[in-house]
Amino acid sequence: xxxxxxxxxxxxxxxxxxxxxxxxxxxxxxxxxxxxxxxxxxxxxxxxxxxxxxxxxxxxxxxxxxxxxxxxxxxxxxxxxxxxxxxxxxxxxxxxxxxxxxxxxxxxxxxxxxxxxxxxxxxxxxxxxxxxxxxxxxxxxxxxxxxxxxxxxxxxxxxxxxxxxxxxxxxxxxxxxxxxxxxxxxxxxxxxxxxxxxxxxxxxxxxxxxxxxxxxxxxxxxxxxxxxxxxxxxxxxxxxxxxxxxxxxxxxxxxxxxxxxxxxxxxxxxxxxxxxxx
Numbered sequence: 001x002x003x004x005x006x007x008x009x010x011x012x013x014x015x016x017x018x019x020x021x022x023x024x025x026x027x028x029x030x031x032x033x034x035x036x037x038x039x040x041x042x043x044x045x046x047x048x049x050x051x052x053x054x055x056x057x058x059x060x061x062x063x064x065x066x067x068x069x070x071x072x073x074x075x076x077x078x079x080x081x082x083x084x085x086x087x088x089x090x091x092x093x094x095x096x097x098x099x100x101x102x103x104x105x106x107x108x109x110x111x112x113x114x115x116x117x118x119x120x121x122x123x124x125x126x127x128x129x130x131x132x133x134x135x136x137x138x139x140x141x142x143x144x145x146x147x148x149x150x151x152x153x154x155x156x157x158x159x160x161x162x163x164x165x166x167x168x169x170x171x172x173x174x175x176x177x178x179x180x181x182x183x184x185x186x187x188x189x190x191x192x193x194x195x196x197x198x199x200x201x202x203x204x205x206x207x208x209x210x211x212x213x214x215x216x217x218x219x220x221x222x223x224x225x226x227x228x229x230x231x232x233x234x235x236x237x238x239x240x241x242x243x244x245x246x247x248x249x250x251x252x253x254x255x256x257x258x259x260x261x262x263x264x265x266x267x268x269x270x271x272x273x274x275x276x277x278x
Contacts, residue, residue: 003075005039006068008032009047013065016055057202070135077137077260091120092267095133096143098125099214099237101255104160104278105143112274119267127213128196134260140268141259145231147251154258157276162232164250168243169224175243182250185229194226218242231255 012021012032022029040047047061057065084090096105105123112118124133131149133139143159144151166185168175174184186193192208194217203210209226211217214237220226222241231253235244257275259268 001039001042003072005035006072008035009039009061010065010068010072012036012048012055013057013061013068016057018055069132073132073135073137077135080137090265090267091122092141092265092271093122093124093133093139094141094143094271095124095126095130095139097130097145097149098127099234100145100231101143101160101233102236103233104255107278108143108271108275111278112271115270115274117267117270121271131258134258140263140265141257141271144256144258146254146256148253151256151258153261155261156256156258157272158254158256159275159278160255161252162255164229164247164253165232165235165244166227166229166247167218167221167234167238168227168245169221170241170243171224172227172243175245177245179246179248182229182247185227185247188227191224191227194220194228 008021008025011025012018015021015024018029018033022032025032036048043060043064045060046058047064049056049058094109109121109123112121124130124139126133129149130139130142131144131151131154134142134154144156166174166180168191172191174180174188192206194211195203195206195208196211197203209220211220211226217226217228218237218239221228222239229247229250232246233255238244257272259272
C-alpha cells in the first residue's frame with residue numbers, strides 16, 4: 001500500500017462521505033473513488049459499504065482505519081522528529097484538550113518556564129483525542145484523561161485524580177440535587193447523554209445528540225437539549241443556565257502526561273519531571 005492510498009482511505013473513513021473527503025483532500029471525487037476501489041481490489045476485501053444515503057465502514061475497514069492512522073502518524077512523526085533533530089533552536093509541543101485541566105496546564109507551563117534549561121513550549125489544543133497529536137508527530141507530549149483518552153503504546157505519569165460531575169440545564173429537576181448517581185444521569189428520557197465521536201470516527205448508538213466540540217455541547221446543555229458527565233475540573237467552564245452536580249459513583253478520572261516511549265529528548269524529560277512534582 002502507498003501512503004497516499006492510506007491517506008485517502010483514512011479521510012473517507014473519518015468523513016464517511018466521499019464529497020466531504022474529496023474537499024478535505026483538495027481533489028476531485030472521481031479519482032478518490034477510483035483510489036479506494038483500487039485499494040479494495042489490492043487487499044481483496046470490502047472496506048466500505050456504500051448506499052445512496054450513506055457510507056459505513058466494514059469490519060475490515062474499521063481495522064484499516066486504526067492501522068492506517070498509526071502508519072500515517074508514524075511517517076509524520078518520523079519527518080517531524082528528523083527535522084527537529086537538525087534544528088539549532090530546540091522546542092517542545094504539548095497537546096491538550098481544550099477547556100480541560102486549565103489550572104494544571106497553567107501551573108505546568110509556569111513551573112517548566114522557570115527551569116534553567118527550559119525551552120519554548122508550543123501548545124496544541126484539541127476538542128477531543130489530543131493523543132492523536134503524539135501519533136501524528138505533531139506533539140512531543142500530551143495531557144490526557146483516563147479512562148476517556150487512550151494511552152496505548154505511550155509512557156505516562158499520573159498528575160492528578162478527580163471525580164466527575166453531571167452538567168445539567170439549571171431548570172432541570174435534578175439540578176437542585178446535591179449529588180447524583182450515574183444511573184440517574186444516564187437514564188433521563190427527556191435529557192439523553194450527549195454522544196462524542198469515538199476513535200474509529202463513529203458515534204456510539206443512543207438517542208443523545210452528536211457533538212463535535214465543547215462549545216457546541218455546552219450550548220446544547222444550556223438550551224435543555226442534552227447533558228454530560230465530565231471531570232470535576234470542567235466546572236470552571238460552565239455557562240449561564242448550567243449547573244454541575246457531583247456524580248458519586250462515576251469512575252475517578254486520572255489526568256496524565258503522556259509521551260512516545262522512544263523519545264530521547266532531554267527537554268521532554270525535564271518537562272515530565274516538572275509535571276510530576278507539581
